[in-house]
Amino acid sequence: MRLHRMTVTAFGPFAGTQRVDFDALSQGGLFLLHGATGAGKTSVLDAVCYALYGGVPGSRQSRGRAWLRSDHAPPGTATEVVLELTVAGRRLELTRRPEQPRPKRRGSGTTVEKAVTLLREWDPAGDQWQARSRSHQEIGEEIGTLLGMSREQFCQVVLLPQGDFARFLRAGAEERAALLGRLFDTGRFAALERRLAELRGSAQSAVRAGDEHLLALAHRMREAVHEQQDTGPEDALPAFPECAPGEVGLPEAVLAWAAQAREYAAQRLAVGAEAVGFAGQRHESAQRVRLERARRAEHRRACAQLVARTEELRRAEPERERARQRLGLARAAEQIAPAHALRERAAADHRAALHREAVARGELPAELAECSAAQLAERRQRTGERLGELHGARRAEERGVQIGRELDRLDAEVRGSEASLADAESWLVRWPALREDAQRRLDAAYGAATAAEQLAARQEQVGARLEAARLRDGLGREVEAARERALSAREEAVGAQERWLDRRDRRLRGIAAELAAQLASGEPCTVCGSRDHPLPARPTEGQVDSAQEEAALAESRRAEQRREQRERELTEVRRRQERAAADAADGHAGALAAEFSAVAEELGAARRTAGTAPMVREELGRAEGEYERRLAAGRELGGRIASLTAEREALLAERDGLRREVDRLRDGEETVAATARRLEALAERLGEAAEAAREAAGTAQRGKEADAALADAAWKAGFDSPRSAFVAALDAAGQRGLQRALDSWQAEEQALAEAFADPEMRAAAEDPYSDPEAELAEAEQALAAARSALRAAETAHALARSRCLALARLGSQATAGARKSAPGRERADLVVGLAGLAAGTSVDNSRRMRLESYVLAARLEQVAAAASDRLRRMSDGRFELVHSDERVGRGARSGLGLHVVDSWSGRERDTGTLSGGETFFASLALALGLADVVAQEAGGTRLDTLFIDEGFGSLDEQTLDEVLDVLDTLRERDRSVGIVSHVPDLRMRIPAQLEVLKRRDGSRLRHRGTADG
Template sequence: MRLHRLTLTAFGPFGATQEVDFDALSSAGLFLLHGPTGAGKTSVLDAVCYALYAAVPGARQSPGATLRSDHAPEGLSTEVQLELTVGGRRLEVTRSPAQLRPKKRGDGFTQEKAQSRLRERGPEGGWKALSKSHQEIGEELAQLIGMSRDQFCQVVLLPQGDFARFLRADAEARGKLLGRLFDTRRFAAVEERLAELRRGAEARVKAGDEQILALAQRIAQAGGPAATEAAPPTVRPGEPGLAEAVLERAALTRSAAREHLAIAATVLAGAEDRQLAARRSLEAERERDRLQQRYAETLRRAEALEERRPEHDACQERLERARKADRVAPALELREEAERAYRAASDGLDRARALLPPELAGAGSDQLAGLERRFQQELYALDAAREAEERSARIAEERVRLNREARADEELIRDTDAWLADWDTTRTALKARIDAAQEAATRAEQLAGQLAPARRRLDAARRRDALATDVQQAEKRFAAAREQELDARTFSLDLRERRLRGIAAELAAELVAGEPCAVCGSAEHPAPAGPGDGQVDRAAEEKALAVQRSAEEARARAEQERGLVRERYATAETEARGDDTSAPPTVAELGTLVDRLADEHTEAHRLAAGTHAAREALTVAEREHAGRLEQRQEAHGRISARTAAREALDRDQIRLAEQIAAARGESASVAARAGELTRRVALLAEAAEAVRAEQDADRRRKEADDRLSDAAFKAGFDTPRAAAATLLGAAAQRDLQHRIDAWQAEAAAVADRRAERDAREAAELPPARPERAESVHATAEWLLREAASGLVTARDRCAELDRLSRRVVEEVRRLGPVREEYERVARLAGLTAGTSADNERRMRLESYVLAARLEQVAAAATARLQRMSSGRYTLVHSDARTGGRRAGLGLHVVDAWTGSERDTATLSGGETFFASLALALGLADVVTEEAGGVRLDTLFIDEGFGSLDDQTLDEVLDVLDSLRERDRSVGIVSHVADLRRRIPARLEVAKDRHGSTVHHRL
């Protein structure tokens, strides 16, 4: 990989566009990149790294840091462009970070995204665009370069400070650096994977052992008393011998449980015999007690039966007399019914005679019937007159109805004539109302279109007035922040210049007698410089630099806030102005305009809302006009027809009045005469019927008396009254019969039970004692249940122990392969992790791989270190353990003058520099080979040459100059003044208040 040209614009300390021609610098093979401290030498290398990887080296890629130059004007964008040759292809990569740029319209800033472009130069010399994608460009360059950003920063941009720390670092720190460079994560992943497999296998073994122990505990619980005879296992989960101990204890527990089962069976047989004897004795006692109680109860029932015998005889006699009286009952009921009928008929006759005239009070039924027929004939004659009277009433009602309708039609005609007289005026007014509503709707639409923009302008004017104060405050804050930034930058630069003037005193303060000077290399210090007035130390300079950076950040924030406030103010002012090109209106003017438009719009909207109602009113009025015309015409026709009908009704009324007067006689009306005759006919008919009913009832009563006397004599009673006194109801007779039957049934039952022989014989024996027999039987039953329960428990215990023992055997067999796998994986994991006894040096797998790489790096570095040290020093890899730590990444230096081997941490400052330089170059060679043999034609070495004496410096430069044998170019980054004389090709970086600049010195 060879660099050709680098262009930096507004990057880091470079405020303007700067160009670095690496082709011109590389023509000499060795070139110097120098300049004062803080000028931006390292920023040139940062730009190269940013162009290739879109990021600067890790230590300078801090969160919140910006790559944009503080010296750059607002309109100049930050950009880095690098032209290089890699993999035989001439490429040009251009990158711009995310940054703020001024808005194209209005004030303020907007965020611009990061951009990347990649071009390739063809054989004809033209450039061809390849991609604008960050991801595609990154993948393309990473594939061509063959190194990650960390590897590139270690191999191409050789940071001497890092390698000096690498020489003095312990094995762990070296492992981290080498791991990033050689990407040994796969070996660390192997270690972690084996450790994970070991943990998983160990967990499965412990889970299996815990399962076996859980089964052992369940065997102990299931064994009960038999389990106490077997000693519990003392082996813990994960320890060997656990399975054998559990199997042994299970066998002992099963044997003891079987012995307990045999004993339980013997106990159950004895309990069954005792329970059978007790049950038979209890049954015998209960039977004797039952027979004795039965015989005693029979004697008690016989005595009670004799006491109830007189009552039984009285009931039997009373029942016989009641059954004789039942033969007289029908005649008694017939006599009573005839008596009730006669009384009812007699009462009806008295009521009917009271309503008749006095002269008819003693009339018979024939006389009353004759009068009824005469009045009925007269009533039939009044039917025609009644119909004429009803017709006359209807004619009168019809005349009233015709008069009422005539008055209504006359009123309708008068009202219609009055309404039609105002029709033209009403129609004109309704049409005018419709026209006014339509004009108001049009006006409302126009006002609505003017009101919304006016309201937006009013809101914008209010925001504009509120933002005016914010703009003034933001301007003041920005001016103050800018002044503070300038003061802080001036003060910081002043302190830096004062410190540089007094740097000799600061270096003299670090001198130690007998040790070489870091500047001249001499071990003698005859006249060290002393501090002058106003001496500035590093702490003061760093504090001033921190204050400067804080001020710069405050200025940037204030500038951004000012831009945002300006943008919002301009937007609000534009909205408030609207289409008006005159002076911006005030809030009061816009408020007055909005209020006026709102009032006019409200009034117009109110008037426009009546359009539909006005149209409906006109339609209703036109419909009513047509209806009234039609009603007036119909009313005139009804009046003509009604006059003819009234004349015909008058003629019918006269004829009917003559007919009615002849029929009603002295009554008020025909209906009154008919009503009077109807009442007379009804009274006469009712009285005649009452006379006939009374005569019939008296005859039936006499016949019932005769039949009752005859029935009482035949039943054996002297009089009907005596038979009625003896008569009983059906319920009373059933009750007597039930009492008689119950006594007879009880007498038969007592006779049967007194004839029982076994009860009589049991009564002659001593009294039975069933309670004692029940107690003996209950005890025998309890003993039997206990014995049966003990046998079932013993059987279940044996079955459960057999089942659990089989499960233990299955678990032991299943756990065997798992335990073997665990032992195998644990050995491998311990070996790769360096914790196994087989790994004598306790070296991890990743450390072992890195040790091989470190050995290659030491061999490559020794070839240059011997030349730099005139054959004195050699770097060797050491895998010895130090201080009880793990071995593998030790690095020693062999001194040919003394023949001793010592740690690299014991090297002096100058020795450490050229040793670290040799190590960096050797590491570059190894990493290059690891990356696929990518050719590195451009290298950079950053700082460290100030610690070398003249002779050593010449030897180091010779080694670097020898790199040109492979057509390489080496750039040295240093501010050592003697190098400017030794290296003619130089790139000078100068700084001033307006930003740094680069100058080629060829």
């Protein structure tokens, strides 16, 4: 990388535009950058870094972009840095403008202008600059790729800050690791360490989880085995494995113990099966004995019950006789039942009639309650005649009510008509304003239509320019591609022509052999005419004949045709680009797009406004129609209100006449209808009372007749009175109950006789001295004991079988778990070993160095070797730097030691023991060595321009000469070194200088000892 020129405007302390010609400064190899404190020496280096990376070095970057702009710059001057450099064989020009405020183009105040980044490349063939990109991201990626280093690395290896390297010499291992890690990007190794640690943790967790699962299964198996412990000898139980999760050999121990537990459970299952068989036999025998004795006891109990029941039947014989007599009297009393029922119905009818008569008379007025049936009927007739007189009055009253409803309707219509009339009059008052507003909007729509036509024409013009600008920009890329194709075709044509000329030259050099091949013995030579050919020329290696020459000529002509075609294509694309540029009228695509969007927005607004014209015209037409309608409606409503008022007055007069007629017949009631309803209710109650009185007299006569018929029926049935017949009577249910009791006694006597005829029953009755109940109790006790023993044996056997199944299932799970965890355990062993080796904790890592430290140690060893070459020259062969990988105690990082070897004393000591001057040239040597190593690490990018910042004031004259000699070696390698220093002696030793002048209105730059100076 070599810097050529740089221009800074309104940047840092520089108010105006300042230029730096690095080519002129670098002619002597060394140049000096000096100036007063605070003048802006560091700002020159900041500008270089900002142009390349869009940021400044170190902590100054954290102060924000606003710091980049000069406080002395006028508001209209934009902050800008332009840097021209050569990197990777390409000459580039970088232009950067940060985000900054600028005055508004219209009105007062400021607006924020976005950051701008431009990249151009010099085209030697076209002898002009070619634009490459305007994207911040693309330019940043391309510059990073070409330089091969980040902004931090660039600031460390190109802008060499001596103070940082002096601290590096005296720093501890951790600080050195931080700096080297940033420069050599060893973060991937630290990430690898962390990843291995994470994998180790996850692998160990997985192993522990698998072991915990196996131990949980083992504990469940132990619980199953211990539940059987009381059924077998205690010494037969296997010893439970005592292992911790993650312990070596745990799966094997658990599986071995599970196999022993299953064998023990199988033995207990066999013992339980034998016990179940023995207990079953005992239970069957006890059941047979119990059944036999239960049958004998049942016969003895049945015999005793039969004897007792026979005695009970004998004692109940008088009761059976009384039941037979009672049943005979009840059947005789059934003969008077119809007469009794007739008499009961007559009594019930008489009671109901008396109740109805009392209720009907209770509803009558007090003066009518004691009247006879005939008197009540007469009063009922007179009430009916009065109701006839009220019929006409009720029609008059109903007409009055109808007239009231019609009056309410007329009042509502009058109010509605008056409201409609008021609404129409109110609208007619607003009509002039409505018409004026609609006319105004219609005029605005017509004006917008005219403006829309003008804006459409303007949009078409701007759109054409925008399309031309976009075509121009797109054709720029096509021009570049066509230029590349033309250049390639040109190179191919030149190459093809060179190959043809080469073949032609080789054929001419071997033409003698070609002519000799045409000679024939005795035939004259076409060149000399001789018929003798003593020594004809022979073809040499790589001989070219005419066919090969013609083929090369044809290929050259085709290549030339392709070149001419590519040239024509390039000319055509350039012509199209020029036409597009002329059509675009030098307009920027972005600005034209913004203008096109603004015009389109205005055009859309104008068209929307113009589009309202039909709607406004229609609205105005509807409003005019509404005006005519409301005017006519107002006139019609006035006439209707007058008509309704006249009709209302006529109805009021009719209603007054009807009211006088109705008031005469109301008889104190509120309405005639109420009077009629009262008389109707009275007539109805009078009729009901007269009817109830007649019915009560009739039911009394029918009761007397029923009493006589009942007495006659009782005498005929053999009873002295109806009362004695009633006492003997039974209902059907009672008679059925007596008959069932008699039938039951007879059936029970027959059943007892049949039971006594059974031989077993007779045998039980003939053996009164045995005790079947005691024998049965003894048999039941023996059966209960056998059943309990069988149930216990079956329970133990079922438990043993379930435990065997559980152990088999758990054992299968344990085997599957051990098999599943085996690969994870192997992987965990491998990952743990790798993580320990990378972390420096493994016994295999003899240096106890972490992986990142190991890589950084190798880089530091390269840096120390590269720095020692320069340090020996600076110190006149006295000092050299060496890397130390000695182990450091107390947990510090090992492998990043840096020592200095003093050849005068022959001892190796720490770099912290160097004096101030020694520290300077040691740090300078370290910086230069680090620059070489980092550049090599970054892809071998050659750094042709370096800057060294401060530190020369601590050197004596002799040491300063030695340091400058070392820097001269850089010049010998075609490098240029810029020294940033205040040391006055350097101004005498280095003729090429860039001076920074501090002034009140902003700093200035001045070249000395160059063509510009």
